[in-house]
Amino acid sequence: MFKQMKLIECNLLLCSYFSSSFEIVLQYSRGCSFLCNTLPEDITCLAADRMLIFASYDNILHAFARNKEVVHTYEGHKAKIHLLQPFGDHVISVDVDNVLIVWNIQSEEYLQIDFDKATFAVSALLHPSTYLNKILLGSEQGTLQLWNIRSNKLLHSFPGWGSAVTTLEQAPAVDVIAVGLVSGHIIVHNIKYDETLMKFQQDWGPITAISFRTDGHPVMAAGSPVGHIALWDLEEKKLMCQMQDAHSTAIAGMTFVPGEPLLITNGADNALRVWIFDGPGGTGRVLRSRMGHSAPPTRIRYHGQDGKQILSAGQDGTLQSFSTVHEKFNKSLGRGSINKKKSKKKGLKLDTMALPPITSFASEVAHQSDWDGIVACHQGYITCTTWNYQKTSMGAHKLKPEEFSKHKPVDIYATAVDITSCGNFCVIGMSTGQVDVYNMQSGIHRGRYGKETGAIRGVAVDGLNQLVITAGSEGLIKIWKFKMKDLVYSTELPSSPSGILLHRDSGILGIAFDDFTISVLDIETRKIVRTFSGHHGRINDMTFSPDGRWLITSSMDCSIKTWDLPSGCLIDCFLVDSAAVSLTMSPTGDFLASAHVDDLGIYLWSNRSLYSLVSLRPLPADYEPSLVTLPSTCPMQGDEEPCDEMIEYVSPEQLGEQLVTLSLLPESRWKNLLNLDIIKKKNKPKEPPKVPKSAPFFIPTLPGLIPRFIPPEEEDDTQSKVVNLGVLAQKSDFYIHLEEALSTNEYKAPLDLLKSLGPSNIELELRGLAPEGGGSVEVMLSFLRMIGVMLNKKYNFELAQAYLALFLKLHIKILSLEPKLLEELSKLSVQLEETWIHLRALFNQSLCVLTYMKSALL
Incomplete structure (x- = not known):
């Protein structure tokens, strides 16, 4: 009755799918603007270029296209990846074992470079602007190295400043980079001449992120582990202002929007903020923010x-x-x-x-x-x-x-x-x-x-x-x-209650006990009307459906169960990875929300019974609930078993031997076949169409509901004025299929062709069956046999009546003169009479039942 769909998470993004009864739709407080295919484990690194998004978990790197599809998988690391840097046709990854790999994005080939942790442990990397095929590496020892990844050569080593490098950032000027150190220093350095241009000191600990304004203001922003942001004036070479408590935790990343006075920051407090610098003093204010809980929700x-x-x-x-x-x-x-x-006044840190x-x-x-x-x-x-x-x-x-x-x-x-x-x-x-x-x-x-x-x-x-x-x-x-x-x-009560929940509209009270059972009390009669048992852990929360028919409970045994109060049965149960600490049902009945242990997200589960027919039968005593992996967007292939309630029913062409089946074609295809002459008279123009002075070029098409172009004919060098009688007597596809059916007795092909034609073309095809229209008596006999097959099998019943009526109207004189056709018509007459007697009996039975029901209601 409930089914899982997809979800959003707010730190990076994870998604979820599949359950026996619930469907996850959205997970809040870790949100994002799109949904991608889930990865098996938590994302450790994220980077992007103009075409792809790169995300890594453990030692595997994936490339996402269109923000959701995994198009490349890069496997080569033996340890957890902790640094990523895409540029050009390559992406660089570094793992915790100090192995650097340069990947070719399209071919997935790679070049591996091993570093000695004792002498150079890679802690930051950067592709300097205009430096073709070159990367700059920072180390925990404080030194820097410039490498050419195409030739796999070390070009230059920088001695550093005696402190570990935490971040590298390209300045707006070519050859100039900013280096953040563990000591809190920020070094603005020219790597072409190996010359330090500026040096700043931050008092809040290591530098976690650096970014430069590119809208004409020489300002550099630096993040800190305590959540403060410092803004430095590069012309005056001094601290311009401070943005304290920009985040309640360390600044994880920051970047200025190119050409705009906007700074985007994020932190471990599960918040993403956009700051605008439009006020006096150069400080910024929050323009937009997206944030969730920095600790798991409890209620x-x-x-x-x-x-x-x-x-x-x-x-x-x-x-x-x-x-x-x-x-x-x-x-x-x-x-x-x-x-x-x-x-x-005290701020978040000293509150x-x-x-x-x-x-x-x-x-x-x-x-x-x-x-x-x-x-x-x-x-x-x-x-x-x-x-x-x-x-x-x-x-x-x-x-x-x-x-x-x-x-x-x-x-x-x-x-x-x-x-x-x-x-x-x-x-x-x-x-x-x-x-x-x-x-x-x-x-x-x-x-x-x-x-x-x-x-x-x-x-x-x-x-x-x-x-x-x-x-x-x-x-x-x-x-x-x-x-x-x-x-x-x-x-x-038989045991100590752990919580109660009242459904105000129906006056029923749900009581959860310390012995893991649930009782339902009617506050009008003051009696226990239902008692449920089946959980094997503490009942964390309960919620009623809006109509009061379902009671949904969650327990520390990681199960979520739905109890049907009128029948007193368990109708749904499934397991989750972490226990749900709180549940709430939408007042409109469409969603169930849940919060879980050690999980920042709030999950929505859609009520499947609102959108499709679901059999709410009681679950057997030995029912084994399925485990829902949270979060994900879709089940793995082979994990999902088809559900009887979700199989789409396709109606067969013929429902049964005793039933008459219609063709389901639009009425415009068959209802007006006998009135085509009247329709043509009404649609006849009052004045003949005028020939344009210069007729436009057009491609000739074949008549029919589906437009088809006439294939070009080969031009003969010698034009003959002799009329080719074979062309005038050309047979149509319908005529050919009827001729073949005389020997095979298979009339599916001509019937399908006739069903695809419009009313005017149908009349043209039937008119051409007579000898004066280029046809023959044998083909007319084949058409009558096709009608007989339709009546015998009791399908396309209305088409058989319409085609036969038009055929009789067009060829009544020929039919009365040919003995073979008269004999076939007499057989059809008997079939029609028997079919109508059968239908009339069914109609009368239905009318009797309907009349009885009306009288009973009155």
Whole structure:
């Protein structure tokens, strides 16, 4: 019922395909603008030229064309590739064993150069501009070497600056390069004269990336391991400005757009940013950004009823919104903080006011434009925060019990939250067992449910704000009146619950237990209506389908199961590589989203039952679920077994011996055959067409629905005025096929030819069967036998009627005079009568059934 499609990842890109029931569509927070064929392992290096994209994993290098197809595979390294440099017709790769290979891109031939790690360990490489067939290598020892890859010769060695080389970058000037060192120095060096032009010192550690502006401003940008960017004025030879906290982690790469004041950067924080330099002081501001979680997401929920936005909370402490429509609608609500103003002043690195990661949250769209519509609780923290989706920021309220307003206990924290469907109130459960109600608009405490008992494992509010359901670690489910705060119902569960989920429309409550079972409670009758078992690990999350018929659960045993509540059966199950820590079903029922252990992505699975007929039969007790490899775009050949539900049905030409089958041709091909003379009269022009003064050249074509050109005829040197009677009596293909069918009794070829013709050509072919039109009685007899075959086999029934009616209209006089034709017509008459009696009986039976059904409904 669910099936997997494809996905996007945001650091580089990986893709996924195939499952027994789910289909992956998009993976967010590692995103990209296109999808390529997946590689078996994580990508370690990426480079591109004007035609191909090169990506390596382990010791294998692949070349992608059109951004997705693997067109070349380069195998020759024995160790992991860590450097790539394409230029011209070659691509250079270096592995961790210090082996450099120069590949010919098209022929996949290569030249191998081995270096001694003790004397020259390659750490950077560059193709200097205008240096034909030459590459520059930097080493961990600090020295540089210039090589000619065509002649495999070392041209020159540079002594270096006593520190390991981390990066090499071509300057806009020819012969000039920038060298980044581990010591934090940046050397601008002329390699033609081996002369250092400038030297800069950066205080943030090794240089991770360098780029030059090419829009007329002599500026060089340098990245650092702490996420800062330094901008250097090359004319003044001094630091121009600093962009601190450009990324929360090390700058992995940067490049200025040629001829534009735009800088593109990326880092290990899973973010890609475009900076524009249009302000005073030379500093840049963020123009565009694409970012995901820098740590795996722990909780995901659909936001709103249109199924287009997914809220995600990650271990990095941020709350983000991902769009299922397009990445441009993604947005980050930021990171929770005790005091936002102080946090901004201190910066990301020294922020001691940041809140722990979000463990649970709830959202509602009602009144979200008026006040905060999201409430969240944090790991081991007593205060719950509100968030504003419209403003994409943390809200104004910090919600915690009044008795802890002056001091913050260490062992008391919020465990569960829920928000009412109206968006006016939120309910917060604590580790002490108390449940508090707050007003979302004002943040005022509005009451408390119960006393201190076991820790609250889950809270839920019904759709009409009448009841509040709480589940405690002591094994009790309690139902309270929302307004009066009175206990209405309490029942003891067979095991301690690990979480609850309420489907508000149907009033059913899903309860996950610590013993890996799931129960379904009807809050109207207060009875357990379903109990499911089958997971072999902790239940991580649950979600209902929009209609409440399915309950989908994920467990630490790496399985995702779908339970059908009306039948009480397991109808789908499959395995994933890493356990799903959170699940959420789209309010429109088209997608299921999942987040997994140690995975930055959020996966979408399309509901196959919305697009095709799927048999939702219960799975057998000994069913072995299939493993879905995440992520990938397509199954390997031979891995996917054909599914009965997905086989496309092709209707045969004849459905059965007792059934009459039509040809499915358009009515314009056969319905008006008897009225062609009337149509021709109506379409006859009132005035004859005028001959143009100079007739244009045209290529003559043969008559028919499919245009075909007349082959050129060989010109004879001697033109004869004698008429060739053989040309006038030329037989058509249809005529020839009918003649052959007299001996073979195979009428498929003439019938197929007749079906391909238009009404006018059909009339012309049938008119030419008579002796006065160049035909014969034998060919007319063959045509009648063809009609008889069609009636016997009961296919192309409407064509047989139309062709026979036109044939009788054209040749009624000849048919009445020829005994052979009269005998064949009498046989056809009997066949037609028998077929019509059979059809009339079927029609009458169908009409009787239809009349009975109508009367029963009335």
